[in-house]
Amino acid sequence: MRKLFAVAVLVAAVAQTSAAQSCSIASTAATPSPCTVTSTHSLTMPSLLSLTMAGFTSGTSQTLNAPADVSEFSSGNTIQVATTGPTFTVKANRAYKVQISAAAASFSGTSYAKPAADIAWSTASNGTFANLSTTAADLDAGGATAGSTSVGLFYKTTYRLLQDVPGTYSLDVKFTLVAP
Numbered sequence: 001m002r003k004l005f006a007v008a009v010l011v012a013a014v015a016q017t018s019a020a021q022s023c024s025i026a027s028t029a030a031t032p033s034p035c036t037v038t039s040t041h042s043l044t045m046p047s048l049l050s051l052t053m054a055g056f057t058s059g060t061s062q063t064l065n066a067p068a069d070v071s072e073f074s075s076g077n078t079i080q081v082a083t084t085g086p087t088f089t090v091k092a093n094r095a096y097k098v099q100i101s102a103a104a105a106s107f108s109g110t111s112y113a114k115p116a117a118d119i120a121w122s123t124a125s126n127g128t129f130a131n132l133s134t135t136a137a138d139l140d141a142g143g144a145t146a147g148s149t150s151v152g153l154f155y156k157t158t159y160r161l162l163q164d165v166p167g168t169y170s171l172d173v174k175f176t177l178v179a180p
Helices: 002-019
Strands: 049-054 078-092 096-102 119-122 137-142 151-160 173-178
Touching: 049 173, 078 096, 078 137, 137 151
Parallel strands: none
Antiparallel strands: 049 078, 078 151, 096 137, 096 173, 119 151
């Protein structure tokens, strides 16, 4: 058993010695030649990305504007009501995308399954609006930034006088930051 322990100590000592470097100067010169030990240093820089959202109606909840009176349906049985949504900024040390999607195909609430697609979104109040879907859609994209310009979201919610059942509805909307 003693021999086995002695061999293990010797192997460990050799392993430590082989990893060590040394340098020495033995000279009588007034300015001796330098002695250098070189070491390779490495690091791994991670992807660093941050999504900050603000401007929700309350906390992280957004209340969508609704029609206030039946007279708003004067030109038909379907209308769209605009709502100014939250804003977001991104900090990233690489390329990024911000995406939007619905967590479910329809709102929860009453017995009526109001489609998630009844919410249309855009990053410009007078821009092109796209229907919300369970498939992620790109809201914004960019490169490395110490803080992107604040991007605003705008919604248009479709209301159908003859289909939408009175009640309170909710739908989780996901905002996803990805590094493509």
